[in-house]
Amino acid sequence: MREIIDLPPGKIEIPAAWTGEDIAKHPQNWLIELDPRDVAELELAATGFLARSQDIGNLTKADFPLPRLASHLAALREKLIAGIGFEVLRGLPVGRYSAQMAATIFCGVGAHLGSARSQNAQGHILGHVRDIGANAKDTTTRIYQTSERQTFHTDSADVVGLLCLRDAMQGGESLLVSTVTIYNEMRKRRPDLVRRCLIRSPPTGAARYRKGKSPTSKFRSSIGMPDC
Template sequence: MNRRMSSEETAPSADLSQIPAQITGPAAWYGPAMAQSDGWIEHITQAELEEVEAAVRRFDEAGEDPAHLRSEAFPLPSLAARLRRVLAEVLDGRGFALLRGLRGPWLDRGGLRAAAIAFLGIGSHLGSARSQNARGHILGHVKDLGLSSQDPSVRIYQTRERQTFHTDSCDVVALLCLRTARAGGLSALVSSVTLYNEMRRARPDLTEALFAPIETDRRSEVPAGELPYFRIPVLSWHAGLLSGIYQRQYIESARRFPDVPPLTARQIEALDLFDALANDPALHMTMELRPGDIQLVHNHTLLHDRTAFEDWPDPDRKRHLLRLWLAPPGARPLPPVFRERYGALTPGDRGGIVVPGTRLHAPLDPA
């Protein structure tokens, strides 16, 4: 009688002897110590805010489509230089930053269109915006639409459920907070480098399992010629760098496909330990995003999470964040296996979700 072989059985074994037992550097941080510092907060100055306001007004008056906004059409004489420094810290340093203070009467007057133009304009100085779903949205809306992640076509950011620690399918994810929830909805970050170090110290045998390809559900967003799932290791070592890609719920939901084998006991134990470490308050940190905050997170060195939340009954007060998936031209090299999810490996032109018929646009309607 034939049986399906597990992905662990069919994948090559990782050779941990080729990877440092302890990876050091600014990306290997611990939450409590990081939370005590505010060096990761960048306060937007009044002069920089006025630059953004002028660029928004000019672009808006031209009547252009925000989906086609490029940095040349959104000049930021002084802020652009600071954005480059911040991006360098995100890509090569601690892996995240918070820009605080994108607020003002002009944003209130301009409403969602002005906020979208400002966010896309700032993002254009960081990298190219990538499609976040099968509909080609380069501007995402993180808002509860009354949906459930139990539906395999639904993504968790469309619900008010806890997201759990995960990565997005891009180099850098950016969030602009417009409105906060009545309660909850905190942002949490954990270093995947620190997770590796702790796991390697405690259970090197289970750590090895994370370097073997594993199936992850595409959630019904399937590029042309691809399977409804992709196979990439949770952790990869390439060009002297550790890179992660992870979404536990989607690893488990990939088992719904008849050609995907069940997880082995060893894989489950490894993933359980990885999750337990990510959820350990001694490793992760949380922060509350305020209106006007822009959070930048490097997916290759961090996992991010959002706690469940209780929203306001008034529709005009409901929690609402805008999201960008960005491909910076100076991003790190990625191993060839990432092509299966990122579509390409070229920095500045990779990541995102593109399926047949996808047309890139920046919707102002969350639905």
């Protein structure tokens, strides 16, 4: 049974309750340039894994040793869970990598943050965000396969990762917003809507579905790393 919450909870004051203006003032808290030694370490770990296996879907943290970068990724995991909730890593020279090499590095970083989850109804571990000419009006089409603008949304995972392989000719920017700040603003401006929207659900969660599959295709929200 679902129960309507009569009164919205109080204002949430945690690091994830940021505004774009505040974040822009402190790029050092979220914009990280990889050291050349970090890049070399990632490339070495990926090369070693590919020499042993071709199945990146089963790649684990133990398969991808990062003696230097591992401590930063551990701190990043904490930042994602209990901090501001995001980080931008720059400096990976993807232009000189094969698709397999880039995917392995991406999944290797993801393995230090959590365990991979499929990104679509076909069970793909990696999904590509690019316009393939799909019809946005088709109910089975994922909007990231079109040139249509995506609205703000959440994905069914605790962590979402994007790796830019090629810059878009036009557009392609990724925007972030704090859901905590959205809640706080809604609570301040329209508490009636907050009361109407907030519900209590059974702890086991409800069944969900992916486009192209029946609603009985259940999946659990967990840490995952989709590709772009």
